[in-house]
Amino acid sequence: MTSIERTAYPRFIRLITARELHVFFAPSEEERAWAEAATDSDEHWLTLLLALKAYQRMGCFPKAHDVPDQVVEFVRRAAELPEHTLPVYGFGRAASGREP
Template sequence: MTSIERTAYPRFKRLMSAREMHVFFTLKREEIDWARERTRSEDHLLALALALKCYQKLGYFPKASEVPETVVEHVRGALELPEGTRPHYESANTYRAFREVGRAVATVQLLKFISDPSLRRRVTAATNKAESFNNFTGWLAFCNGGMIAENDPVEQEKAVKLTSLLANCVIFHTTLDLMEVVRELQGEGWQITGEDLAAISPYLTDHIMRFGTYATTELTARPDAFDPHLDVDFDVEEPEPAAA
């Protein structure tokens, strides 16, 4: 169960994976151009870029002291700024305006989250799925604690995409194995429902040998075509909330 601090009022994680850093805090070219057009110094550029990416990730503008140094370094590297550049607003009023807007947005979101049970279920389910995938990719990328040593954004992007590709391949293989087990159970007379399958995770690790033997001689072998169909009714209705 994801805590309310991670959903309605998210905060920075104490340790962020390389994939999370790349996905949430890597600036797009149009974002860099937008920030450069609106700033007159490198420290103000860094401050505006940090505010932009933090708001996109958290939904509000955090205090400067709350932004992890790893995030500052990542954004600074994406902007290709000198190592000693620190975020600084040219006007204290700018920071205060960002802070108050962020507080208002976060308060509205928190109230919606508290008052709407359906929203809580959707947010929690979506957050848990994302966290499960991130944990799975972190488990696969076990070398160097999952950290990317390269400061080059291009190399970082390649590492993240290749790790995601590996994770998707393993998930696909695990899903095929699960489908085969479901067909065997149905053949034995078991009734399998969509609700049963909803409780099964594709992020299993017990059957994976990360330090095992890898048969590269079979890389050119063409696999058999897989059957994507399962004779299961997936139309599971969401239970109605109990009357007050």
């Protein structure tokens, strides 16, 4: 039987090894620079890096609650962001540039 990670509906595996974190989720210097230039806060920077790395690994954007805490923590540390930095997945009314 095929593992869930190899199906058309990829998901994060329950236990991610340190090696897998480094191989699949460590942002390169170019990725860090791009994400930093494209965002206006540490929280958005972290969110964009998480989305990028998850997409590269899984081929889709996972839901916010599906990203394991260990991946969030690893990417936050790799980006050298402050410990209190958390990803921000919601957006306000003005995010689209239009009022409802």
